[in-house]
Amino acid sequence: MRLYATVAAGGFRRHATYRVATAAGVFTNSVFGLVLSYTYIALWDERPHLGGYSMDDALAYVWIGQGLLTVCGMMGGGFENELIERIRTGDIAVDLYRPADLQTWWFSANLGRSAYQLLGRGIAPMAVGWLAFRFTLPAGPGAWLAFLVAVALGSTVGFALWYVVAMSAFWLLDGQGVVQVAWLGGLFFSGMLLPLNVFPGTLGEVARALPWASLLQVPADVYLGTYEGWGLAGAYAFQGGWALVLLAAGRVVQAAATRKVVVQGG
């Protein structure tokens, strides 16, 4: 346990080193948030209460998306390229010899990264967005706390997804193609481009049932106070369920990979 806490702290410190990169990221998130906000304003002007959101809710949604982008890893978990590279070059053999579990090791490192991103790249863009648009804020400290729990679960699902993706590199070696497919799913089905509750009919139902919904749609709805009581428990159960399924899948793939695959010599 102490080991993994150290790894997590290391993940946090490592990302905290790149202050200029964080500032650059905050700037980029703010610009995207700005552009997206205006398109949503145009859209909600034409159709007020689209998807059950008021204009203020929709704007909050935009900035939650920008804030959580790196935290939940919608367009990449921030660790998978490194892991894939280790698999491709054969360095992974060293990792497998270590007296630590591979998945837990990377999970801890990602936890630290995620926590740093929440502080570094989550809060600032949301503050920028709120100053510009005064969107909906959660009702009180309880609602903020509920939101944070949803974000933590979302970040776990994001890690689990990208871990499975990275494990595929044991067979494909290059891995870039699969990363792109996952990227595609993350961008579209997380609701980064458009809230999932605006998606029509069956497409919407499918999109809301996929794991990517845990990354943005569910945390955003928790933030906006859509769920109460058992509904909130249900939302958490949805995220937690996907987290367990995907973490287990990652474990299975990892076991299969270490048993069968011949590691590339460096």
Next chain:
Amino acid sequence: MVAGMWIRSTMTYRASFLIALFTNFCVTFFDFVAILLMFGQVKGLGGFAFAEVALLYGTAGTAFGIADLTMGSLQRMGARVRDGSLDTFLLRPAPLLAQIAGDKFALKRFGRVTQGLVVLIWSLCLLDVAWTPLKVLLLPVTVVSGAVIFAAVMVVGASSLFWIQDAAEVTNSFTYGGNTLLQYPPTIFAQDLVRGVVYVVPLAFVNWLPALYVLDRPAPAGVPEWAAFASPLVAAVCCGVAGVAWRAGVRAYRSTGS
């Protein structure tokens, strides 16, 4: 030659390359699906009909795609400055910019260009425009000058990496962000923002101004009508600025020595 080498290297993992090419097409296509979904809910966005937004999307997407295909590799230059591997490039008897542009040249980015072109052609089929020879001529000029302007922005962004090595993401907000901005009509944005992309970072010349002329719509932010034809000139000026920035950057480069 550098690009050729990277193409051969990508082709080693052929299946992976094909998936990457296809998904590159899809990633940008999903962007467009989002717009389609929006228009499933509304008839117009900021007073623009679907075909008109599609024209904006197609011209911006194609121009950005071409720029990304040729100059997209500049993004990774920050890492090369950091780890010192840029030194190898400086020793070779070939222009530095060409080498870096060809570095990890990714043919899969062709998927983006194709997607932009598909939407552009689709929009042209849907549009009800009184075509004049001038408008027909303006379209390819727009796409080419747009690509050059985007490429110039990418070079300026990369030049800044010689000083601030890990700020590559700022360039993204002007390139990817600009691309997203230009896919929507200027009427929906705050006028200060529109003025910014006309007079400060001249992204409006990528497609907004010429496309609005083709659509017979007034130019935004009080820009005169002839500005629609100024794109090649603006592109040339951008290249000049990019060239100066690049040279200054290379001169300021100090190797990490590792």
